[in-house]
Amino acid sequence: MRMLKIFIAYDVNYRIVLAEKQPADSQQTYLCTSCDSALILCNAPNENPCFSHDLSTTSVEQLRGCTYYDPEVKSNERLAKLRHMVQTLPPVVPTKHWHCSWCDGMHTGAKHCKRCHTDIYCQPIQSDA
Structure with missing residues (x-):
């Protein structure tokens, strides 16, 4: 020491x-x-x-x-x-599917909702992979 x-x-x-x-x-x-x-x-x-x-x-x-x-x-x-x-950390899995609670729409790709032009109301949809 x-x-x-x-x-x-x-x-x-x-x-x-x-x-x-x-x-x-x-x-x-x-x-x-x-x-x-x-x-x-x-x-x-x-x-x-x-x-x-x-x-x-x-x-x-x-x-x-x-x-x-x-x-x-x-x-x-x-x-x-x-x-x-x-x-020991688990691998990072990128989110690909989103649900917008503002317009109740679902979209893939970026978090930004193209329908209502916001991303604060978009929640990730967990895939069963």
């Missing part, structure tokens, strides 16, 4: 702390400002200090709801869900 780096967090008293101001060997508990999950202070050499989510103690559902969840991954998940929804 890809999460973005976090540079600001809460301490256990819900005070805002910056990653760069924390000692490298700190064992303090930090919390995410978005989802209240546990964070780990990362002090890698040649990189700015940052916080990252403790993936072992936080549920996947909670991480997916966090604002620091990688937007690219979130976008790909939404796209996959949308594709699945589109694939």
Whole structure:
């Protein structure tokens, strides 16, 4: 699960702390400002200090709801869900037969009634195909 780096967090008293101001060997508990999950202070050499989510103690559902969840991954998940929804839709069957309730006429083709020159009163006639 890809999460973005976090540079600001809460301490256990819900005070805002910056990653760069924390000692490298700190064992303090930090919390995410978005989802209240546990964070780990990362002090890698040649990189700015940052916080990252403790993936072992936080549920996947909670991480997916966090604002620091990688937007690219979130976008790909939404796209996959949308594709699945589109694939399960029934095919579109165009309406060919219409009944005009204004003039009580029946016609085929376009929805527009040629007899009374309106289309607001035209209702589709379902075929038994």
